[in-house]
Amino acid sequence: MKPSAIAYFNSLSAELDSQALRVRQLIGSAHWGHDGRHHELLLAELVRRHCPSSVLVSTGFVISPNDLEIRSFEQDILVVDTTKEAPLFNQGGLVIAFAHTILAAISVKATMTASSLKDTIDGLQSVRRVARDAAINQESIWCGGFFFRVDDKWLENPMLVYENIKRCVLNNPALPPILDDDRPHISGPNFMGDSSMLSFIFDYERNATHNVAKVRGYSGAKTATSVFLSCLLEHLTLNLNGVHSPFTDFVANLSIPPLAPPSLTISES
Numbered sequence: 001m002k003p004s005a006i007a008y009f010n011s012l013s014a015e016l017d018s019q020a021l022r023v024r025q026l027i028g029s030a031h032w033g034h035d036g037r038h039h040e041l042l043l044a045e046l047v048r049r050h051c052p053s054s055v056l057v058s059t060g061f062v063i064s065p066n067d068l069e070i071r072s073f074e075q076d077i078l079v080v081d082t083t084k085e086a087p088l089f090n091q092g093g094l095v096i097a098f099a100h101t102i103l104a105a106i107s108v109k110a111t112m113t114a115s116s117l118k119d120t121i122d123g124l125q126s127v128r129r130v131a132r133d134a135a136i137n138q139e140s141i142w143c144g145g146f147f148f149r150v151d152d153k154w155l156e157n158p159m160l161v162y163e164n165i166k167r168c169v170l171n172n173p174a175l176p177p178i179l180d181d182d183r184p185h186i187s188g189p190n191f192m193g194d195s196s197m198l199s200f201i202f203d204y205e206r207n208a209t210h211n212v213a214k215v216r217g218y219s220g221a222k223t224a225t226s227v228f229l230s231c232l233l234e235h236l237t238l239n240l241n242g243v244h245s246p247f248t249d250f251v252a253n254l255s256i257p258p259l260a261p262p263s264l265t266i267s268e269s
Contacts (some may be wrong), residue, residue: 006254010222012229016042016195020148039148040076040108047077047106049231050247052059052240055103056087057082060095062102063088064133072126078230079104079142081240099134102127103236104142111195112147112154114164116210120145121168124189128174142235144191146228148204150198158198158217165200165215166193169266174213187211187268191231199227199256213266217259226251 019042023035048057057079062072076099080087080097087097105127107120124143131138154160169188176185186204193199199218204211218227230251237245 005097005250009218009226009251010064012046013196013222013225016046016148016225036110039110043106043108043146044077046229047079047232050233051079051236054081054240055236056082056090056095056096058090059093060087060097062099062105062127062130063096064130065098066133069131072130073121073205075105075125076108077106077129078102079236087116095175099131100136101142102141104144104232107145109145109147110149110159112150116196117145117164117192118168120192121141121165122172125172125174130199132175132177137172138177138186140239142232142255143189144228144232145189145193147194150194157198158219159261161198161200162215166264166266169213170268173268179222188266189212190235191228193224193228195225196222197224201223201227201231207267210268212268215264215266216262217264218256219259220254220256223254223256226254227256
């Protein structure tokens, strides 16, 4: 058997998909209240295996040291840098931590639909608001949405994903820094994607006085989980060690096909 990078990356998506289906294979369509939590645990375990040992991966809330009333929605997955400071609360799989210790916030949903995409972006924007109040660089927190499936009509027409992402970001943009330094600020998430096919990566720039987001879309069978991990790990290694992640270079060699159109621009008015 020869080494195969693409087979390895495909196996990450296949692993998540098979684990997510395992309970349903045993109980069918019976109502199961913990279905959403099961998806969160599966992705958290995958993230935890690929993260440095110095970080904590857990469900939780982000709070501001300036005002305890300013807090995020509950986040499905938080990646916390414990070398800076221990969380204020860490018990029973729940953490409550200050924004300056948060490296990443991840929303996990079963299916990407208009409503779940809105919930995801709104929840992640609440993390941005806490970071703003805490006067930290919002770019220091990577925000991503992960969906185990995509609505069939969206798979057939990914432009619908672009349009819904644009609508959700413009309806609830992250606020600019309290002291505007004329640099581009994060007005939305960093990543949206599913476990298998679709990946959307956000790049931000300043255009005159407006912030502009360029959303790059990719579609490759069984590659989206690896793209998600590569974006997350690149952020972690840059913030923890100041170096690029070899995992990101590994994934970049896959040459995953871009969507048509390959990108969409979102400009704040």
